[in-house]
Amino acid sequence: MTSTLVNDMENEYDQYLNDESRTVGKADYISFPTSEDDIVKIVSYAKKNNEKVTVQGALTGITAGAVPKGGIILNVSKMNKITGLRYDEGKKCFLLSIQPGVLLSEVRKALDNLDFDTKEWSDDSTNALKLLQKSGKWFFTPDPTEASASIGGMAACNASGARSFYYGPTRNYIDSARIVLSDGSKVKLRRGVDKVKNLKFTVKTDSGKEVKGQLPYYVMPDVKNASGYYVKKDMDLLDLFIGSEGTLGIITEMEIQLTPLPNQIWGVTSFFPSEKCAIDFVYAVREAKLDVKVAAIEYFNNKALNLIRKQKEITMAFSQMQDLLPNYHTAIYVELHGDTYEELSKAMLKIGELIVKCGGNEKDNWLATNPINLERLIAFRHATPECVNLIISERKKKNPHITKLGTDMAVPDSELKGIVDYYDDSISQSGLQAVMFGHIGSNHIHVNILPRGDNDYNKGKSMYLKWSDHVVGLGGTISAEHGVGKLKTAMLVEMYGKDNIEKMRAIKKIFDPDSILNSGNIFKSEN
Incomplete structure (x- = not known):
């Protein structure tokens, strides 16, 4: 099916066989539609010839949702108006x-x-x-x-x-x-x-x-x-x-x-002497009446901070980042949105009181009250996953099979302290290298396991499956923001049960009776 719209899959298109999950797929054809009519033609052809269609965007996903399993890649990057x-x-x-x-x-x-x-x-x-x-x-x-x-x-x-x-x-x-x-x-x-x-x-x-x-x-x-x-x-x-x-x-x-856009956006990264103090602070902020919008509450555990410390010493890109003092054990970032300087000042004073009440020190904070300083705090927020990706990229040079294993699970409010302890204990007992960070305000923590070899990778995968069973048992989810893709279909079965997965399949059959679209996403493909 070679035409001006759809091309045979050639080596020049190999980059479209994988996404950020580093999973590699296969495809027979690739298309870059520029209009809705183009998509209609591609899908109509696929329907007539029983070809699978894998829809792709910018390939930033980490669950292999955009990784093709044969058929036609439909990449919408040129529909960009x-x-x-x-x-x-x-x-x-x-x-x-x-x-x-x-x-x-x-x-x-x-x-x-x-x-x-x-x-x-x-x-x-x-x-x-x-x-x-x-x-x-x-x-x-x-x-x-x-x-x-x-x-x-x-x-x-x-x-x-x-x-x-x-x-x-x-x-x-x-x-x-x-x-x-x-x-x-x-x-x-x-x-x-x-x-x-x-x-x-x-x-x-x-x-x-x-x-x-x-x-x-x-x-x-x-x-x-x-x-x-x-x-x-x-x-x-x-x-x-x-x-x-x-x-x-x-x-x-x-x-x-x-x-x-709020007139005022302030942020504060607070460093605590222990993980317990940091989590107590999270609960305190969530319960506080601050009279402004608490837009974000983010978390970085001690191993994440140590990872950044090490990268600051050896990587130029991180060398200009603020210094992490030895007593900085666990960090929490809070972002506040409001209308006036006065109401943000009042809210930040209350935040300062909560920091001290939870065992922190007002001196151990990075405060941002203007866009330039806020960008520095946001850059720090992104530093942990960037460090992880750098390390994994280096390890892949020696072992191409290596990828990070990143969780995306969330639990109910009452289970936050328990799930952090559970992850800490599991990682400690396993001997694996791992860091924890993420959206702790929503009890949504990313655990990134950094395998050093095949044994670590296999051990990490087993531990991830064990964690997902535990989280589901607490009333949580196996994916809070990244989706299921093709990598978490077994976990979804554990989360909802086989009967409910069959109900999901019934929904798909209403709109896609021949399972043409993004086969293998959400539940394992039948053919």
């Missing part, structure tokens, strides 16, 4: 129309500079831009670590990030989406309009065809969660597709909701 803007009077917000290949960094840059390519915009969109330019700064709240992620990819796995502690995940900020289904038909789903009622739904395609069905019901864990299909009795049908990892349809355009 911001196509319009409107102001919603009812919601009192701006909505940006966007193709799935646009990167998060590009959205941020356009909003920061209020600079958009408007050559193909409608008059209504250009008028909305004039209103936006008079309305102060607005932002798109989801903030995964990789700003190079595509918006389509973020929608596919319902990405979140540090600020999701207050603002929530990507799902909360998608107002509508155009979607191509597995037979090439097109639908538009709008929040508040296309509803599921008592689990039943009907949606019309652009051609007038009706897709009807009834969703099964199962109980999702009451924690931050990006595992499996989102199902509630009277939900927006749009929410079923967000987080479905490309298995139900291909998003070709979205409207994303913007939020007014």
